[in-house]
Amino acid sequence: MKALISKAASALVTVGFTVAVSLTAQAATSDEAIAARIAPVGKVCLQGDASCGTASAASSGGTRSGADVVAAACNACHGTGVLGAPKNGSGDWAARADKGIDTLLKNAINGINAMPPRGTCADCSDDEIKAAIEHMISL
Template sequence: MKKLFGILLVAGLVAGSAVAEDDVKTRTAPVGSTCLSGEACAAAPAPAASAGPKSGKDVYGGFCTTCHSAGLMGAPKFGTAADWAPRAAKGKETLYTHALKGFNSMPPKGMCAACTDDEIKGAVDYMLDGSK
Protein backbone atom coordinates (compact mmCIF):
# COMPACT_ATOMS: atom_id res chain seq x y z
CA MET A 1 0.00 0.00 0.00
CA LYS A 2 2.84 2.32 0.89
CA LYS A 3 4.57 1.46 -2.38
CA LEU A 4 1.44 2.06 -4.44
CA PHE A 5 1.01 5.42 -2.79
CA GLY A 6 4.59 6.27 -3.73
CA ILE A 7 4.01 5.35 -7.39
CA LEU A 8 0.83 7.37 -7.50
CA LEU A 9 2.61 10.31 -5.94
CA VAL A 10 5.43 10.15 -8.49
CA ALA A 11 2.97 9.74 -11.37
CA GLY A 12 1.00 12.65 -10.04
CA LEU A 13 4.09 14.83 -9.84
CA VAL A 14 5.13 13.96 -13.39
CA ALA A 15 1.65 14.59 -14.77
CA GLY A 16 1.41 17.75 -12.72
CA SER A 17 4.65 19.19 -13.98
CA ALA A 18 3.79 18.32 -17.59
CA VAL A 19 0.58 20.29 -17.30
CA ALA A 20 2.35 23.20 -15.69
CA GLU A 21 4.92 23.25 -18.48
CA ASP A 22 2.25 23.25 -21.20
CA ASP A 23 0.50 26.00 -19.39
CA VAL A 24 3.63 28.15 -19.33
CA LYS A 25 4.32 27.49 -23.02
CA THR A 26 0.85 28.57 -23.99
CA ARG A 27 0.94 31.66 -21.83
CA THR A 28 4.38 32.77 -22.97
CA ALA A 29 3.84 32.06 -26.67
CA PRO A 30 3.76 35.24 -28.77
CA VAL A 31 0.26 36.35 -29.72
CA GLY A 32 -0.97 34.54 -32.80
CA SER A 33 1.75 31.88 -32.84
CA THR A 34 -0.43 29.29 -31.16
CA CYS A 35 -2.81 29.30 -34.15
CA LEU A 36 -0.39 28.61 -36.99
CA SER A 37 -1.25 24.96 -37.54
CA GLY A 38 -4.41 25.70 -39.48
CA GLU A 39 -6.90 25.07 -36.71
CA ALA A 40 -9.73 27.51 -36.20
CA CYS A 41 -8.58 30.18 -33.80
CA ALA A 42 -11.22 32.84 -33.43
CA ALA A 43 -9.69 34.48 -30.41
CA ALA A 44 -6.45 35.43 -32.18
CA PRO A 45 -6.33 39.02 -33.39
CA ALA A 46 -6.11 39.29 -37.17
CA PRO A 47 -2.62 40.27 -38.28
CA ALA A 48 -2.43 43.81 -39.61
CA ALA A 49 -1.45 42.62 -43.07
CA SER A 50 -4.74 40.78 -43.54
CA ALA A 51 -6.67 44.03 -43.25
CA GLY A 52 -6.07 44.48 -46.97
CA PRO A 53 -4.68 47.46 -48.83
CA LYS A 54 -5.80 50.91 -47.69
CA SER A 55 -7.88 52.82 -50.21
CA GLY A 56 -6.55 55.99 -51.80
CA LYS A 57 -9.13 57.88 -49.83
CA ASP A 58 -7.98 56.38 -46.52
CA VAL A 59 -4.33 57.11 -47.24
CA TYR A 60 -5.21 60.66 -48.26
CA GLY A 61 -7.31 61.15 -45.12
CA GLY A 62 -4.63 59.72 -42.88
CA PHE A 63 -1.54 61.40 -44.32
CA CYS A 64 -1.75 63.53 -47.45
CA THR A 65 -4.52 65.72 -46.11
CA THR A 66 -2.10 67.24 -43.57
CA CYS A 67 -0.53 69.30 -46.34
CA HIS A 68 -2.78 68.86 -49.36
CA SER A 69 -6.06 70.07 -47.86
CA ALA A 70 -4.71 73.50 -46.93
CA GLY A 71 -1.91 73.74 -49.48
CA LEU A 72 0.83 73.77 -46.87
CA MET A 73 4.28 74.75 -48.18
CA GLY A 74 2.87 75.13 -51.67
CA ALA A 75 1.33 71.67 -51.85
CA PRO A 76 -1.30 71.46 -54.60
CA LYS A 77 -4.66 71.68 -52.82
CA PHE A 78 -7.10 68.82 -52.96
CA GLY A 79 -10.16 69.81 -54.97
CA THR A 80 -8.47 72.76 -56.67
CA ALA A 81 -8.24 72.04 -60.38
CA ALA A 82 -5.96 75.01 -61.01
CA ASP A 83 -3.41 73.54 -58.60
CA TRP A 84 -3.57 70.08 -60.06
CA ALA A 85 -3.87 70.68 -63.82
CA PRO A 86 -0.19 71.61 -64.25
CA ARG A 87 0.78 68.61 -62.09
CA ALA A 88 -1.42 66.25 -64.06
CA ALA A 89 0.20 67.57 -67.25
CA LYS A 90 3.49 66.00 -66.11
CA GLY A 91 1.93 62.58 -66.49
CA LYS A 92 0.80 60.15 -63.86
CA GLU A 93 4.04 58.18 -63.79
CA THR A 94 5.98 61.32 -62.83
CA LEU A 95 3.48 62.13 -60.10
CA TYR A 96 3.66 58.57 -58.78
CA THR A 97 7.45 58.75 -58.70
CA HIS A 98 7.41 62.13 -56.94
CA ALA A 99 4.88 60.88 -54.41
CA LEU A 100 6.97 57.77 -53.72
CA LYS A 101 10.44 59.30 -53.73
CA GLY A 102 9.66 62.85 -52.69
CA PHE A 103 9.80 66.12 -54.62
CA ASN A 104 11.07 69.38 -53.09
CA SER A 105 9.01 69.82 -49.89
CA MET A 106 6.86 66.83 -50.77
CA PRO A 107 8.18 64.08 -48.43
CA PRO A 108 8.76 60.54 -49.72
CA LYS A 109 5.54 58.53 -49.52
CA GLY A 110 3.84 61.59 -48.04
CA MET A 111 5.18 60.52 -44.64
CA CYS A 112 3.27 57.22 -44.73
CA ALA A 113 6.34 55.00 -44.42
CA ALA A 114 4.15 51.94 -43.83
CA CYS A 115 2.14 52.48 -47.02
CA THR A 116 2.81 50.23 -49.99
CA ASP A 117 3.66 51.77 -53.35
CA ASP A 118 0.21 50.86 -54.63
CA GLU A 119 -1.45 52.58 -51.67
CA ILE A 120 0.50 55.77 -52.40
CA LYS A 121 -0.43 55.57 -56.07
CA GLY A 122 -4.04 55.11 -55.03
CA ALA A 123 -3.81 58.30 -52.97
CA VAL A 124 -2.38 60.17 -55.98
CA ASP A 125 -5.26 58.89 -58.12
CA TYR A 126 -7.70 59.93 -55.43
CA MET A 127 -6.33 63.48 -55.32
CA LEU A 128 -6.22 63.75 -59.12
CA ASP A 129 -9.77 62.44 -59.50
CA GLY A 130 -11.00 64.75 -56.76
CA SER A 131 -9.30 67.83 -58.17
CA LYS A 132 -10.50 68.01 -61.78
Protein backbone atom coordinates in the same frame (compact mmCIF):
# COMPACT_ATOMS: atom_id res chain seq x y z
CA MET B 1 25.78 65.27 24.86
CA LYS B 2 25.64 61.65 23.83
CA ALA B 3 21.92 61.57 24.61
CA LEU B 4 21.35 64.70 22.56
CA ILE B 5 23.13 63.22 19.55
CA SER B 6 21.14 60.04 19.70
CA LYS B 7 17.89 62.00 20.05
CA ALA B 8 18.81 64.11 17.04
CA ALA B 9 19.72 61.00 15.07
CA SER B 10 16.43 59.33 15.84
CA ALA B 11 14.55 62.50 14.85
CA LEU B 12 16.42 62.51 11.57
CA VAL B 13 15.54 58.88 10.96
CA THR B 14 11.89 59.67 11.60
CA VAL B 15 11.94 62.62 9.20
CA GLY B 16 13.77 60.56 6.61
CA PHE B 17 11.26 57.75 6.94
CA THR B 18 8.30 60.09 6.58
CA VAL B 19 9.82 61.71 3.52
CA ALA B 20 10.56 58.31 1.99
CA VAL B 21 7.00 57.11 2.56
CA SER B 22 5.44 60.21 1.09
CA LEU B 23 7.80 60.10 -1.90
CA THR B 24 6.84 56.50 -2.55
CA ALA B 25 3.13 57.36 -2.40
CA GLN B 26 3.67 60.26 -4.77
CA ALA B 27 5.75 58.12 -7.12
CA ALA B 28 2.93 55.59 -7.38
CA THR B 29 0.43 58.29 -8.28
CA SER B 30 2.65 59.98 -10.82
CA ASP B 31 3.68 56.63 -12.34
CA GLU B 32 0.01 56.01 -13.08
CA ALA B 33 -0.39 59.53 -14.39
CA ILE B 34 2.67 59.10 -16.59
CA ALA B 35 1.44 55.74 -17.84
CA ALA B 36 -1.90 57.33 -18.75
CA ARG B 37 -0.17 60.25 -20.46
CA ILE B 38 2.13 58.09 -22.54
CA ALA B 39 -0.44 55.41 -23.34
CA PRO B 40 -0.33 54.56 -27.05
CA VAL B 41 -2.94 56.32 -29.16
CA GLY B 42 -3.64 53.17 -31.09
CA LYS B 43 -2.74 49.52 -31.30
CA VAL B 44 -2.03 47.11 -34.08
CA CYS B 45 -4.48 44.24 -34.45
CA LEU B 46 -3.88 41.15 -36.49
CA GLN B 47 -6.73 40.21 -38.76
CA GLY B 48 -9.12 37.82 -37.03
CA ASP B 49 -8.06 38.87 -33.51
CA ALA B 50 -11.40 39.15 -31.71
CA SER B 51 -10.03 41.58 -29.09
CA CYS B 52 -9.53 44.20 -31.80
CA GLY B 53 -13.24 44.48 -32.53
CA THR B 54 -14.77 44.09 -35.95
CA ALA B 55 -14.03 47.59 -37.27
CA SER B 56 -10.27 47.41 -36.83
CA ALA B 57 -10.13 43.79 -37.89
CA ALA B 58 -11.82 44.77 -41.13
CA SER B 59 -9.44 47.66 -41.80
CA SER B 60 -6.22 45.89 -40.83
CA GLY B 61 -4.27 44.13 -43.51
CA GLY B 62 -5.12 44.38 -47.17
CA THR B 63 -4.77 47.44 -49.32
CA ARG B 64 -5.96 50.81 -48.09
CA SER B 65 -8.05 52.83 -50.52
CA GLY B 66 -6.75 56.07 -51.99
CA ALA B 67 -9.30 57.95 -49.89
CA ASP B 68 -8.06 56.25 -46.70
CA VAL B 69 -4.42 57.11 -47.40
CA VAL B 70 -5.29 60.69 -48.31
CA ALA B 71 -7.29 61.09 -45.10
CA ALA B 72 -4.58 59.52 -42.95
CA ALA B 73 -1.45 61.08 -44.46
CA CYS B 74 -1.76 63.37 -47.48
CA ASN B 75 -4.49 65.72 -46.24
CA ALA B 76 -2.15 67.10 -43.59
CA CYS B 77 -0.64 69.20 -46.39
CA HIS B 78 -2.78 68.66 -49.47
CA GLY B 79 -6.02 69.38 -47.60
CA THR B 80 -5.14 73.05 -47.15
CA GLY B 81 -2.14 73.53 -49.44
CA VAL B 82 0.46 73.69 -46.65
CA LEU B 83 4.02 74.50 -47.85
CA GLY B 84 2.74 75.07 -51.37
CA ALA B 85 1.33 71.56 -51.74
CA PRO B 86 -1.23 71.24 -54.53
CA LYS B 87 -4.52 71.73 -52.68
CA ASN B 88 -7.19 69.09 -53.07
CA GLY B 89 -10.32 70.18 -54.90
CA SER B 90 -8.79 73.52 -55.96
CA GLY B 91 -7.74 72.77 -59.52
CA ASP B 92 -4.05 72.73 -58.42
CA TRP B 93 -3.82 69.09 -59.41
CA ALA B 94 -4.77 69.68 -63.06
CA ALA B 95 -1.33 71.08 -63.99
CA ARG B 96 0.42 68.34 -62.02
CA ALA B 97 -1.68 65.64 -63.67
CA ASP B 98 -0.23 66.69 -67.05
CA LYS B 99 3.11 65.21 -65.91
CA GLY B 100 1.54 61.76 -66.04
CA ILE B 101 0.88 59.37 -63.19
CA ASP B 102 4.28 57.64 -63.50
CA THR B 103 6.19 60.89 -62.86
CA LEU B 104 3.84 61.93 -60.06
CA LEU B 105 4.20 58.53 -58.44
CA LYS B 106 7.99 58.60 -58.70
CA ASN B 107 8.11 62.11 -57.15
CA ALA B 108 5.67 61.14 -54.40
CA ILE B 109 7.72 58.04 -53.52
CA ASN B 110 11.09 59.82 -53.56
CA GLY B 111 9.84 63.19 -52.34
CA ILE B 112 10.21 66.48 -54.18
CA ASN B 113 11.13 69.86 -52.61
CA ALA B 114 8.95 70.22 -49.47
CA MET B 115 7.00 67.05 -50.34
CA PRO B 116 8.40 64.32 -48.04
CA PRO B 117 9.09 60.79 -49.37
CA ARG B 118 5.83 58.81 -49.52
CA GLY B 119 4.04 61.86 -48.13
CA THR B 120 4.97 60.65 -44.61
CA CYS B 121 3.12 57.35 -45.14
CA ALA B 122 6.23 55.21 -44.67
CA ASP B 123 4.29 51.94 -44.65
CA CYS B 124 2.25 52.76 -47.76
CA SER B 125 2.88 50.46 -50.70
CA ASP B 126 3.56 51.98 -54.13
CA ASP B 127 0.03 50.98 -55.15
CA GLU B 128 -1.45 52.74 -52.12
CA ILE B 129 0.50 55.93 -52.92
CA LYS B 130 -0.67 55.68 -56.54
CA ALA B 131 -4.31 55.26 -55.44
CA ALA B 132 -3.94 58.27 -53.13
CA ILE B 133 -2.60 60.44 -55.99
CA GLU B 134 -5.40 59.33 -58.31
CA HIS B 135 -7.92 60.09 -55.56
CA MET B 136 -6.53 63.61 -55.01
CA ILE B 137 -6.51 64.35 -58.75
CA SER B 138 -10.17 63.29 -58.90
CA LEU B 139 -11.26 65.61 -56.06
